Amino acid sequence: MTSGAPEQHPIRREIRRGIWGAARFASFDSRGMYYFNQTLEGFWRSFLAALVSLPFFLAIDALTYRPTEPIHYLNLALGYGISWIALPIVMIPVVIVLELRQAYVPFVIAYNWATVITYGLALVTVLLFYADNSIGASLSLAFWVVSCLYRWFVAKVALDAGILIPLVVVVMDEVLSALISRGLFHLLGDIPTILPGA
Numbered sequence: 105m106t107s108g109a110p111e112q113h114p115i116r117r118e119i120r121r122g123i124w125g126a127a128r129f130a131s132f133d134s135r136g137m138y139y140f141n142q143t144l145e146g147f148w149r150s151f152l153a154a155l156v157s158l159p160f161f162l163a164i165d166a167l168t169y170r171p172t173e174p175i176h177y178l179n180l181a182l183g184y185g186i187s188w189i190a191l192p193i194v195m196i197p198v199v200i201v202l203e204l205r206q207a208y209v210p211f212v213i214a215y216n217w218a219t220v221i222t223y224g225l226a227l228v229t230v231l232l233f234y235a236d237n238s239i240g241a242s243l244s245l246a247f248w249v250v251s252c253l254y255r256w257f258v259a260k261v262a263l264d265a266g267i268l269i270p271l272v273v274v275v276m277d278e279v280l281s282a283l284i285s286r287g288l289f290h291l292l293g294d295i296p297t298i299l300p301g302a
């Protein structure tokens with residue numbers, strides 16, 4: 105008869121390790137990569153990060169927009185969903201052209217889990233803004249800089265690339281987020297909260 109605590113559910117364990125790996129990246133520790141399940145199964149499971157991030161996203165939206173129009177919620181759902189698949193899709197031709205095919209799966213896994221940290225940081229920023237809105241502009245700029253630097257480091261480690269390629273990835277992320285927001289605005293007439301590239 106064996107003793108001790110029961111083994112943790114695989115999905116729960118993967119979420120915990122994914123978030124912990126992403127947190128290690130926040131301290132610029134490249135060893136965070138080793139916490140991820142870098143298999144095809146881990147690739148698909150990394151999109152669980154969207155569910156983990158959802159409470160942060162909804163809280164940010166509620167604090168920022170306080171919407172009254174029903175169309176906002178449709179826009180919100182579409183924007184959030186598209187934002188999670190846009191960069192992975194765009195990265196397919198990028199890794200082919202740059203001959204980084206082997207890094208595609210690890211990159212998507214790392215970037216997805218890192219987004220949980222980005223949303224958490226964004227929520228803290230919004231809460232600090234409401235605590236003292238006189239520093240709102242400074243907080244927004246600081247969040248954007250830290251978010252870009254963090255995502256650059258994640259991309260650098262995951263793609264095993266130099267300085268320029270990860271920078272291009274972050275720029276693409278920013279552009280895609282802006283395009284999603286503007287596209288949905290023109291389609292539905294409302295701008296959803298899209299992070300981290302908003």
